[in-house]
Every structure is written in structure tokens, then in C-alpha cells.
Amino acid sequence: MTRTMRAVVAPVAGGPEVLEIVQRPVPSPGPGEILIRVAGAGVNRPDVMQRTGALPQPTDAPDIFGLEVAGEIVETGPDVDGSLIGTQVMALLKGGGYAEYAIAKAAHALPIPDRLSLFEAAALPEGLFTIWHNLFDRGRLTPGERVLIQGGASGIGTLALQLALANDAEVIVTAGGTEKCARLEAMGVHAIDYRSADLPAEVMRLTRGRGVDVVLDILGGKTVNNHLACMAPGGRHIGLSFMTGVIAPIDLSLLMRKGLWLSSSTLRPKSDAEKAAIGEEVKSRLLPLLGPHKVRPVLSEVMPLSAVISAHRLLESSRNIGKIVLDCSENSP
The missing domain is CATH 3.90.180.10 (Medium-chain alcohol dehydrogenases, catalytic domain)
Structure with missing residues (x-):
């Protein structure tokens, strides 16, 4: 060496x-x-x-x-x-x-x-640790539920959508442009072109008016209220990053009426012991998939x-x- x-x-x-x-x-x-x-x-x-x-x-x-x-x-x-x-x-x-x-x-x-x-x-590794901790642990996604994944064409997005499908969830993703949306729909999900679509209206149409149970958000900022509008009662909103801003104006009445739960988490500041515990869950729950x-x-x-x-x-x-x-x-x- x-x-x-x-x-x-x-x-x-x-x-x-x-x-x-x-x-x-x-x-x-x-x-x-x-x-x-x-x-x-x-x-x-x-x-x-x-x-x-x-x-x-x-x-x-x-x-x-x-x-x-x-x-x-x-x-x-x-x-x-x-x-x-x-x-x-x-x-x-x-x-x-x-x-x-x-x-x-x-x-x-x-x-x-x-x-x-x-x-x-x-x-x-970064995707597996992030997705287990946020989508399945904090987000509590279970079979039969619906999830909205922002940035579906990203590395995290393409991995998260596959793991959600493998967990028998119904998956909706956003992406920019018809080419990306077509590629993602070929993977078995509903893809919404965020450049042209009305996100809440399209999500509610796809879910027959019920909304999604979990949102995996990479945008933050003013987009958060759009997510709240298309969430089902008791839904969980998980922030992964804040590409459009760290300050989000929140409609608290929506939060209250629907009983929504907002959370956010990142891996890097976590202790070695916390990461090791997440790693054990990844080994047993995700690697077999x-x-x-x-x-x-x-x-x-x-x-x-x-x-x-x-x-x-x-x-x-x-x-x-x-x-x-x-x-x-x-x-x-």
C-alpha cells in the first residue's frame, strides 16, 4: 500500500x-x-x-x-x-x-x-441510512399508504421510490420535464412535472381526494404549504433539505384540521452510536430488498x-x- x-x-x-x-x-x-x-x-x-x-x-x-x-x-x-x-x-x-x-x-x-x-x-450508503431513518422510521410508511417524493429523479429519489414500492406503498414523485417523468413512470410510479402542474390538485386527483400519508421533501421554503394541502389526515411531512429556503410560512389551520406531523432530520451531526443503530436497521430491513x-x-x-x-x-x-x-x-x- x-x-x-x-x-x-x-x-x-x-x-x-x-x-x-x-x-x-x-x-x-x-x-x-x-x-x-x-x-x-x-x-x-x-x-x-x-x-x-x-x-x-x-x-x-x-x-x-x-x-x-x-x-x-x-x-x-x-x-x-x-x-x-x-x-x-x-x-x-x-x-x-x-x-x-x-x-x-x-x-x-x-x-x-x-x-x-x-x-x-x-x-x-447515504441513501439507505437517510431513507430508513426518515421514510420508514420517522415517516412510518406502511404497506398500502401513499407517499409523495419530491425530486424523484435524484439519487435519493430513485432509491426511495423503489424501496417504497417494495414496501407495497403507492408512490407519487415530482420531476422536472417530460423525459424525467417518463423514465420514472416506467419504474412504476406516478410522476408529476413540477414545472407545469398544480401539485396539490394533481396529487388530490391521483389519490381520489384523500391525499398522501407521507411527504419526503427536499425543497422546504414556500413549497411546504403546497405539501400540507395535498396530505391526508394524520399525514407525516419529513424535510430532508431546503433547496428553496430554510424559512417556511406554515398554514397552522391546515396542520390543526388534518392533525399533520412535521419533522426533519439529517445524518451528519448524529452520534456514532445513532448511526450504528440506523445501520443495523438498514442491514435487517432494507438490504434484503x-x-x-x-x-x-x-x-x-x-x-x-x-x-x-x-x-x-x-x-x-x-x-x-x-x-x-x-x-x-x-x-x-
Whole structure:
């Protein structure tokens, strides 16, 4: 194993052009940790927010970007089973994924479902942890219920809609443009073009006037009231991010009349123990649903580490359908 590695950092906040590939020492795993030779790293919205300065980097996280990877365990910490060396895993990280080697907590690593590629696996951890915690735990989605997923063409959206369908829910998604909507409807959901449709009216039409039981929201801001208007009594509104604003004017009378529940959560600030507990639920509840002819990640692009600036530009353009993954292997350009 080499002593140095390529890694992606941003010396200053700004646009994609501030991202730089630098040489860094290969880190060593501490107690409870594993060192992964990274094959692929997922590109996520929180990476963009960290780059722009909108989402401060946690003080205990490395300055290297990347919150999820897949690859091979090449070293273990002093209290981690050494027989894991050589095992292929996917893992949720505090940071450090855009690199040839990355440190993960052993308790935040997951086995790779049968016959999924390492690039497919790299697209999964952030989504699996987020979706279990928000859609199934906090959102309490159950078979037969209806869910509205904003941003259905995103990496999180394409994974969430498949997992909801696998749980026998009726799924409605939003996307921008007829091409994206057609792709998503081919996956078995109702797709609404947010650019042209009246969202509450269309949702109420599709649900025969009842509304949806759960909303998975990435927009926030003034769109929240539109969501409340198309929710069923007792519905649960879960905020994942706030792309249109962090301040949401709320019609409290709608909240009261329908008995609605609003919540929001994010993974990165959670304790290691909380993430480990979510990981155990993911292993038992979601991983059995993944694999050939089942739920599998939708890959928009696999791009070399050297193209990280282009990867961020693609994500910010919202032209992607599915997840963008960086090829971080040592032989990648």
C-alpha cells in the first residue's frame, strides 16, 4: 500500500472550480475504524453545500469531501476483527470519501448486496441510512399508504421510490420535464412535472381526494404549504433539505384540521452510536430488498476522480437521473 493518496479538498468556499485534487498521507484506522481502499464515492447534495459554505464542515470530520464509499478493507483498527481485511464493503462516512483511501467506522459499514458492482454500492450508503431513518422510521410508511417524493429523479429519489414500492406503498414523485417523468413512470410510479402542474390538485386527483400519508421533501421554503394541502389526515411531512429556503410560512389551520406531523432530520451531526443503530436497521430491513431483479441504485454517471469539478456541475444542473459516482481507484485518471 502506498504512503500517499489523491484526495479532493476545497481551500475556499465557492463554485465547483474551487475543488482541488491534492496529495495526502494515507490515514491509519483508530479504535473501531477500518481503512477502505476506495473504488467509488457517491456525490451528494451535502457535498455541494459544504463546498459553497452553506453547510459547515463538522469539527471532527476531515476536510476531504465525500460521505459514502465502496471498496475493500485493507487495514483494521486495534479493536476491529482483522479477518475483515480483504472484505468488500460500502460505508457511510463523516467525510473523506473523495480519495483513494478512506476511514470509516466499522459499525457504519454494510455488506454489499449480491451481484451489485462496487460503483452501484458506492451510490447506496447515504441513501439507505437517510431513507430508513426518515421514510420508514420517522415517516412510518406502511404497506398500502401513499407517499409523495419530491425530486424523484435524484439519487435519493430513485432509491426511495423503489424501496417504497417494495414496501407495497403507492408512490407519487415530482420531476422536472417530460423525459424525467417518463423514465420514472416506467419504474412504476406516478410522476408529476413540477414545472407545469398544480401539485396539490394533481396529487388530490391521483389519490381520489384523500391525499398522501407521507411527504419526503427536499425543497422546504414556500413549497411546504403546497405539501400540507395535498396530505391526508394524520399525514407525516419529513424535510430532508431546503433547496428553496430554510424559512417556511406554515398554514397552522391546515396542520390543526388534518392533525399533520412535521419533522426533519439529517445524518451528519448524529452520534456514532445513532448511526450504528440506523445501520443495523438498514442491514435487517432494507438490504434484503436489494440485488438483481429487486431494488438497485440508478447510476447517472460514473466519472473519474479527476472530473470531480464536472461531477459537481452536473449535480447542480439537476440534469442527472440517479446518482453520480466518482471512480476513485488508484488506476483511475
